[in-house]
Amino acid sequence: MADLSNDFAGIRSPNPFWLASAPPTDKQYNVERAFKAGWGGVVWKTLGEDPPIVNATSRYGAVTYNGVRVAGLNNIELITDRPLEVNLQEIKAVKRAWPDRAMIVSLMVPCEEHYWIDILKRVEETEADGVELNFGCPHGMSERGMGSAVGQVPDYVEMVTRWVKQHSRMPCIVKLTPNITNILGPARAAKRGGADAVSLINTIQSMVGVDLDLMAPMPTVDGYGTHGGYCGPAVKPIALRMVGEIARDPDCAGLAISGIGGVSSWREAAEFIAMGAGNVQVCTAAMTHGFKIVEDMKSGLANWMDDKGHRTTADFRRAAVPRFVNWEDLNLNHAIVATIDQDLCIQCGKCYIACEDTSHQSIAASRTPDGRRRYEIIEEECVGCNLCMHVCPVDDCITMHPLATGQDKLTWKHHPNNPMRAVKEAAE
Amino acid sequence: MTADLSAGPDIAPGRLSPQALAEAFDDAHPPLDRRQALIEASRCYFCYDAPCIEACPTGIDIPAFIKSIATGNTRGAATTILDANIMGGMCARVCPVEELCEEACVRNTAEEKPVTIGALQRFATDDLFDRGLQPYERAAPTGKTVAVVGGGPAGLACAHRLALLGHAVTVFEARDKLGGLNEYGIAAYKVPHHFARREVDFILSLGGITVQTGRALGRDITLAQLRCDFDAVFLGMGHTGVRALQAEGEDMDGVMNAVDYIARLRQAEDKGTLPVGRRVVVIGGGNTAIDIATQIKRLGAEDVTLVYRRGEEHMSATWKEVDWTQTNGVKVKLWAQPRRLIGWTGADGTTAVKEVAFEYTQLDETGRLMGTGDTFTLFADQVFKAIGQTFIPSALDVAEPLEMTGDRIAVDADRRTSLADVFAGGDCVPGTDLTVAAVEDGKVAAHAIDRMLKG
Incomplete structure (x- = not known):
């Protein structure tokens, strides 16, 4: 039977599913409900200096795709809007009541050392398990020189991380913003500063839509809108790739990674862990369905692990990292072609028109003697692009099958068409 | 013979309360609301070269209009439908979709649950009607005139398309109202709230169509005269006759043509005034038989038996219609044909039906229908004949007769008759007797007429 218990940068929790720093974790009431529902830990919604910030109404915009609600979620909410002391008392009370759960406190104060010294001392008194530095929030707070404004400058990331490690015994997780050209810059900076872990991604700067009656970005606040932070199922591929970049980076070796971004079920969690994450954080899925979804996340992951023979998540963590390579390392002599199972085909013609209009004209459309549509792969033309599938x-x-080319592996590095080949080979 | 009035036929109006009747004849299949329509629209795969389009006699681009519903472009959806079928609203209600577009839907293959194309089509067209939008504008007048005989689906579809193309159209309709079977024939619960009239109003609102009601071919007008007065003629008279049972005694009181009774029902301001038998027998296996059986049951008849002389697989009514009438409590008896109607004679000397004697039937070795010799009898206060309608060509000119195919007017692919300037469509030409097929006839003929007139 799979054991889901989790040790993330020395922080223990009964399972790898944490709620991310966000509205679901902004007070005792929600967090206790989450723990009752079975979540392994929470990152308490970001604390800041008093007086608290003020939030606007409305706060969320969502992308509905083809009838699916909240395929992507955009928010313009800021950090906690409650007094610091109230949050700290509740954090302490919850941690006392739920000692086996991970209690991480997210922090965001200005980039001056004394602010960090002050708040870290107060957080330590709550007996929380660790802190997460919010260097990711891409809206509102970033205009005030905090959040992603820090995360976008590796030197600041390193500096603040160093302060935190200097003035606190607690494990330190640095939350990274994806609104940057190269995620390795701030990730390596966090490592240099002494961070125990990074968590990513925070939300992506976004404009979820334009209200075509008001002619204003959504969500609108009294007729005006501002950019927000994008999250939910739509951002998972972006998050997964960034997690993979850090996981395979030799300079980031030893840095624990908390995977965030579109984790909606056990499957995404397994993917993030396989790509190097030590655990995952969830928000949008809980905001869409409530805390109960953790039940399936846990049982789904455990059942899949049982099927695969994994006893703990460590058994498959990073399993996919060695296979995440650069394009130039792919075997160009590998060939696959599509095959259509005629018994399963419902004759919708979608593969045909996709290939005919937008790909390689490698599906033939015909009629059987009894008038039924028939679609068949022209193997000589198929480039194995997967679009039809x-x-x-x-x-x-439609499935893809390898063709026996009888040729050895050949990458672009060694391909005769590569004008840089001689240089590269000489270098090797 | 002394008549015993108390033992006479049990026929009475108002068997149900006004509220019960209102419920029984309201929308049998309520429309989708916006949310349901979006969910259903999202089930469409947007097939390439979609089988549903091919299955639609009017060739509506079904995936395109469903996509438009999904994107919130409901007006675009409605015009996609109406461009191909100006009676898309009616067809959404009356088409046997289970044998047309929905049968072809690829969703059947894996799930046996097609996209509900008919309901989506209704959603889109209803929305356009409810908003009172007129998506069409007539082309510049051509100065050409066309006579359309018959204001049913074929005639109106032809008239609309011709008017759209700039021709001046006059529609001659024998009855008081336009619409043909849409107004007089379709089951009431399929088209409540005067939908047939609303659709006719929508078609006429384009302009360019003059209507003369109460004008029948062969009685008030002649084909020869129309050919003199107009540049082209379209004939869309529909069925004009009803087949007889050829059973002894079918002229007695209480025995009626189903189509006549349905027309009366459709026109009745108060359905509580219609005479309804306690025990009713319907003879036939088509949609008219289903419609009369179900409607008379919904009017409050106690026992309704539909008798058809062959098997269910031979019925021209679809499986869904047969299901529907059985769900409504109609008993369906197969493999029997009426031989004799037995009546009782009242004090005034008239004879009314009392019983119908049937003989069981079967197919002989050559596949021909034959009686088995075994019989049974059903009590009946009312008997409805619904064994088919025919086109009676007597209204056509004898001097210059049109070529016929069987008992219908022969036409080519353009719906042109043997006379170069005379076209025909709908139930008076060969083919399936469906509203949607009639609309296609009218549309095809209109384009052929247009080509001829602009030639």
Whole structure:
């Protein structure tokens, strides 16, 4: 039976599912409900200096795609809008009542050392398990020189991380912003500063839509809108790739990674862990469905681990990292072609038109003698792009099969068409 | 013979309360609301070269209009439908979709649950009507005139398309109202709230169509005269006759043509005034038989039996219609044909039906229908004949007769008759007797007429 218990940078929790710093974790009432529902830990919604910030109404915009609600969520909410002392008392009370759960406190104060010294001392008194430095919030707070404004400058990331490690015994997680050209810059800076872990991604700067009646960005506040931070299922691919970049970076070796961004089920959690994450943080899925979804996350992950023979998440953590390579390391002599299972085909023609209009004209459309539509792969033309497989509405109807090319592996580095080949080979 | 009035036929109006009747004849299949429509629209795969389009006699671009619903472009959806089928609203209600577009839907293959194309089509067209939008504008007048005989689906579809193309159209309709079977024939619960009239109003609101009601071919007008007065003629008279049972005694009181009764029902301001038998027998296996059986049951008849002389697979009514009438409590008896109607004679000497004697049937070795010799009898206060309608060509000119295919007017692919300037469509030409097929006839003929007139 799979054991989901988790040790993340020395912080123990009964499972790897934490609630991310966000509205679900902004007070005792919610967090206790989350723990009752079975969440392994929470990152308490970001604390700041008193007086508290003020939030606007409205706060969320969402992307509905093809009938699916909240495929992506955009928010313009800021950090906690409650007094610091109230938050600290509640954090202490909850941690006392739920000692087995991870209690992380997210922090955001100005980039002056004394602010950090002051708040860290007060957080330590709550007996929380660790802190997360919010260098990711990309709206509102960043205009005030905090959040992603810090995360976008590796030197600041390193400086503040160093202060935190100097003035606190607590494990330190640095939360990174994806609104940056190269995620390795701030990740390496966090490592240099002594961080125990990074968590990513925070939200992506976004404009979720334009209200075509008001002619204003959504969500609107009294007729005006501002950019927000984007999260939810739509951002998972962006988050996963950034996690992978850090996981495979030799300079970041030893840095624990908390995977965040579109984790909606056990499957995304397994993917993040395979790509190097030590645990995952969830927000949008809980905001869409409530805390109960953690039940399936836990049982789904455990069942999948049982099927695969993994006893703990450590058994498959980083399992996919060695296979995340650069494009130039892919085997260009590998060939696959599509196959259509005619017994499963429902004759919708979607593969045909996708290939015909937008790809390589490698599907033939014809009619059988009894008038039924028939679609067949022209293997000589198929480049193995997978598009037909993706647009086909029937699972496993179109599958990709390797062709025996009889050729050895050949990457771009060594390909005769590569003008840089001689240089590279000489260098090697 | 002394008549015993108390033992006479049990036929009475108002068997149900006004509220019960109102419920029984309201929308049998309520429309989708916006949310339901969006969910259903999202089920459409947006097939390439979609089988549903091919299955639609009017070739509506179904995936395109469903996509438009999904994107919130409901007006675009409605015009996509109406461009191909100006009676898309009616067809959404009356088409046997289970044998047309929805049968072809690829969702059947894996799930046996097609996209509800008919309901989506209704959603889009209803929205356009409810908003009172007129998406069409007539082309510049051509100065050409066309006579359309018959204001049913074929005639109105033809008239609308011709008017759109700039021609001046006059529609001659024998009855008081336009609409044909949409107004007089379709089951009331399929088209409540005067939908047929609203659709006719929408079609006429384009302009360019003059209507003359109470004008029948062969009685008030002649084809020869129309050909003199107009540049082209379209004939869309529909069925004009009803087949007889050829059973002894079918002229007695209480025996009625289903189509006549349905027309009366459709026109009745108060359905509580219609005479309804306690025990009713319907003879036939088509949609008219289903419609009369279900409606008379909903009017309060106690026992309704539909008798058809062959098997269910031979019925021209669809499986869904047969299901529907059975769900409504109609008993369906197969493989029997009426032989004799037995009546009782009242004090005034008239004879009214009392029983119908049937003989069981079967197919012989050559596949021909034959009686088995075994019989049974059903009590009946009312008997409805619904064994088919025919086109009676007597209204056509004898001097210059049109070529016929069987008992219908022969036409080519353009719906042109043997006379170069005369076109025809709908139930008076060969083909399936469906509203949607009639609309296609009218549309195709209109384009052929247009080509001829602009030639």
